[in-house]
Amino acid sequence: MIALTPGEKAALAALGERERRLRRNAVLLSENDRLTELFVLKQGMMMSYVLLDDGRRQILRFMFPGDFLATAALAYGTSPETLMALTDSIVCPFDRSVMAGLFDHHPRLAAAITALEQMERVAMTDRLAAIGRTSAKARVAGLLLELRHRLRAAGNSLAKGAAPASFSPGITQEEIGDATGLTAVHVNRMLRQLEDDGLLARDGGRFTVLDDARLARTANYVDRYAGLDFGWLPQPR
Amino acid sequence: MIALTPGEKAALAALGERERRLRRNAVLLSENDRLTELFVLKQGMMMSYVLLDDGRRQILRFMFPGDFLATAALAYGTSPETLMALTDSIVCPFDRSVMAGLFDHHPRLAAAITALEQMERVAMTDRLAAIGRTSAKARVAGLLLELRHRLRAAGNSLAKGAAPASFSPGITQEEIGDATGLTAVHVNRMLRQLEDDGLLARDGGRFTVLDDARLARTANYVDRYAGLDFGWLPQPR
DNA sequence: CGTTCGTTTGAACTGGTTCAAACTGCGTGG
DNA sequence: CCACGCAGTTTGAACCAGTTCAAACGAACG
Missing domain, CATH: 2.60.120.10 (Jelly Rolls)
Structure with a gap:
């Protein structure tokens, strides 16, 4: 970059x-x-x-x-x-x-x-x-999208290209709760709801995004990486 | 400094x-x-x-x-x-x-x-x-303490010396709510509770801390300014 | 002196918590 | 190979902290 x-x-x-x-x-x-x-x-x-x-x-x-x-x-x-x-x-x-x-x-x-x-x-x-x-649903959805983004190209968070539909963050629902300010129990219910809404599929710890646009909308997701601008950096020395 | x-x-x-x-x-x-x-x-x-x-x-x-x-x-x-x-x-x-x-x-x-x-x-x-x-009470108390700290010596946030008991942040309860993730109505109730608990007195927009220790405790307040350490800064040039 | 903005209080409601229990998969030791 | 224990997931039911809606009140201001 x-x-x-x-x-x-x-x-x-x-x-x-x-x-x-x-x-x-x-x-x-x-x-x-x-x-x-x-x-x-x-x-x-x-x-x-x-x-x-x-x-x-x-x-x-x-x-x-x-x-x-x-x-x-x-x-x-x-x-x-x-x-x-x-x-x-x-x-x-x-x-x-x-x-x-x-x-x-x-x-x-x-x-x-x-x-x-x-x-x-x-x-x-x-x-x-x-x-x-x-809402709880938005927070959980948002965290999943953030994790997907960061997992996409670990070590190169500025990677271009589509995010993968399927990813495996390897964290527990308890941890999702502690990150989003919810209880593990309620995280579980929100995941089920996202699943029932057809936005997400789950298998073990693995998530598959089924409806990218709708998931991003329910999460209030903003892709900050799009607006990056490092134009001000000083000259190389 | x-x-x-x-x-x-x-x-x-x-x-x-x-x-x-x-x-x-x-x-x-x-x-x-x-x-x-x-x-x-x-x-x-x-x-x-x-x-x-x-x-x-x-x-x-x-x-x-x-x-x-x-x-x-x-x-x-x-x-x-x-x-x-x-x-x-x-x-x-x-x-x-x-x-x-x-x-x-x-x-x-x-x-x-x-x-x-x-x-x-x-x-x-x-x-x-x-x-x-x-809890809501802790958040409101915490915000008040933070505002007091910052108002203490605006322009010199590293000022030493006791924080003033009385201060006037000049913000509405609506704004306190928007900062703490609460509704204005509930902020009002929490302020009344802090008052009833004898931690705080209010007059117009002015707050007076009555029990510093207990207020800090209910707020989970940590004074970060105490642990500052800039020892690593490069040499002046 | 009326209007607007903020505060205060009450009453009903609800999103999320809490508690409890069953269920699942997995590694470990016998 | 099986039984056990453990960590995590799932589901139900009761509960509650904080919201929502509504209305009254006070103070500042043109």
């Missing part, structure tokens, strides 16, 4: 030098843990969440290869959220100071990372609006 | 050169408007929101002096949200290319801006968790 200079390529590659493997369900970082590193997710699927004092959980985000993890380290000394692997995963840790070097020597990369942060922030606002103001 | 070099001071000052005045309720930017500039809010209070197709509104964020507006311009060609003035306000527009210059010539400032973005992202996740997983 953006042609990188050899120097930029090297700088990015340096982020991926150290590797750390995580088993499914492993916690990379807990809420309030000391925070001195960031990570790039190289392989697998992860999530971040917070726990409330009554034990309820809110999943904040699902993460896919290429995503930065623990970016809160750029402003906080302790983690505001827990990071957990949903599948066996590989992450690449790097120190906060490496980020400082990036800003110093690769301004265009730093700017691109800032742009990615914006995308994430906007995704978050979409979720906020969904949870605050839409 | 961070000692700026003369060059950095000049660069920041340059962002504030042009001024644009907005009346209360004026729309600075509508959803889907073409997006080529960012802004710094110099004076007043603003908010950003999205409208759903059924006319419901979700307020995403309240903005105070010193905040950047329309940062989505760093990734998108059109605005994902509407920006509206809640009081008469002054904003300072600057082109996206100015941001590019900042990354090129003032890496430490650019990094600091990225850190601010992180703070905003975390504030958003707190709201997400509140709306997704807490």
